[in-house]
Amino acid sequence: MAAKIAYDDIEIGTELPAKAFPVTRATLVQYAGASGDFNPIHWNEKFALEVGLPDVIAHGMFTMAEAIRVVTDWAGDPGAVVEYGVRFTKPVVVPNDDKGATIEVSAKVAAKLDDKQVRVDLLAKSNDQKVLGMSRAVVRLT
Amino acid sequence: MALDQSFVGRSYPPTDPYEVGREKIREFAVAVGDANPAYTDPEAAKALGHPDVVAPPTFVFSITYRAAGLVISDPQLGLDYSRVVHGDQKFAYTRPVHAGDRLTVTSTIENIKSMAGNDILDIRGEVHDAAGEHVVTAWTKLVARAAGTTTAKAADATAKTSDNAAEGA
Numbered sequence: 180m181a182a183k184i185a186y187d188d189i190e191i192g193t194e195l196p197a198k199a200f201p202v203t204r205a206t207l208v209q210y211a212g213a214s215g216d217f218n219p220i221h222w223n224e225k226f227a228l229e230v231g232l233p234d235v236i237a238h239g240m241f242t243m244a245e246a247i248r249v250v251t252d253w254a255g256d257p258g259a260v261v262e263y264g265v266r267f268t269k270p271v272v273v274p275n276d277d278k279g280a281t282i283e284v285s286a287k288v289a290a291k292l293d294d295k296q297v298r299v300d301l302l303a304k305s306n307d308q309k310v311l312g313m314s315r316a317v318v319r320l321t
Numbered sequence: 322m323a324l325d326q327s328f329v330g331r332s333y334p335p336t337d338p339y340e341v342g343r344e345k346i347r348e349f350a351v352a353v354g355d356a357n358p359a360y361t362d363p364e365a366a367k368a369l370g371h372p373d374v375v376a377p378p379t380f381v382f383s384i385t386y387r388a389a390g391l392v393i394s395d396p397q398l399g400l401d402y403s404r405v406v407h408g409d410q411k412f413a414y415t416r417p418v419h420a421g422d423r424l425t426v427t428s429t430i431e432n433i434k435s436m437a438g439n440d441i442l443d444i445r446g447e448v449h450d451a452a453g454e455h456v457v458t459a460w461t462k463l464v465a466r467a468a469g470t471t472t473a474k475a476a477d478a479t480a481k482t483s484d485n486a487a488e489g490a
Contacts, residue, residue: 267410
């Protein structure tokens with residue numbers, strides 16, 4: 180593992196560069212194919228409405244995949260991620276238009292642990308709503 | 322109907338090996354829009370100390386969730402899959418998944434709870450490589466919403482019951 184961030188340079192409260200990830204219906208179709216998750220709530224509006232959703236929603240695992248990019252882009256080496264967990268609190272609603280939705284992710288170092296590891300707490304929002312709860316990663320720095 | 326508590330602790334047989342390919346990793350990285358060269362360029366991955374391109378952290382879910390299908394579709398357990406939403410997800414890595422891995426998954430039911438008519442099922446998937454070494458553990462919390470509720474309402478219920486659980490912990 181070769182993270183490009185040095186443990187000694189990091190303090191509790193250090194903010195990671197925030198990012199915004201666009202997601203359209205085309206994104207969801209592509210993710211369905213790559214992940215093998217073809218649940219129609221992620222691409223079929225009629226089905227989504229029938230089961231009580233406001234519209235097509237993004238795969239929770241897609242949102243989870245985007246959120247950790249704030250950490251892996253910062254650390255450089257994706258292999259530096261030791262733990263990663265989230266709670267799916269609200270769906271990311273993806274309208275059928277040119278804009279789609281945006282997932283905004285910010286993160287900061289919440290704790291310094293042993294073995295050059297830090298705990299990073301993530302905040303993921305879409306349409307001003309928190310879409311992930313208890314979103315945390317443990318990362319091994321150099 | 323509440324799920325049978327006696328299933329807590331039950332493990333299912335290891336899956337047949339899943340062979341991780343470079344192009345499957347590339348396809349996944351492209352789908353999530355991640356241009357990190359460690360996912361697509363073997364030399365870039367080797368420069369970081371990996372034997373081949375590595376998979377993004379959540380890639381392995383496709384493999385563990387397929388394995389969890391053994392639990393989900395177990396007729397003895399009797400989970401109604403049409404009512405299931407994904408509550409929580411967590412991974413703990415011994416090392417990143419990389420191209421060339423042949424991964425098997427052993428799924429275990431860690432917990433079963435019933436709250437407000439919702440069945441809450443915690444499944445742990447232990448992922449090992451061809452040498453039998455641990456690679457990653459995936460914990461998946463599934464919520465089978467009470468009959469008569471919609472997915473959206475169940476998602477709210479998930480958040481509430483999970484928060485309560487967290488407060489109680």
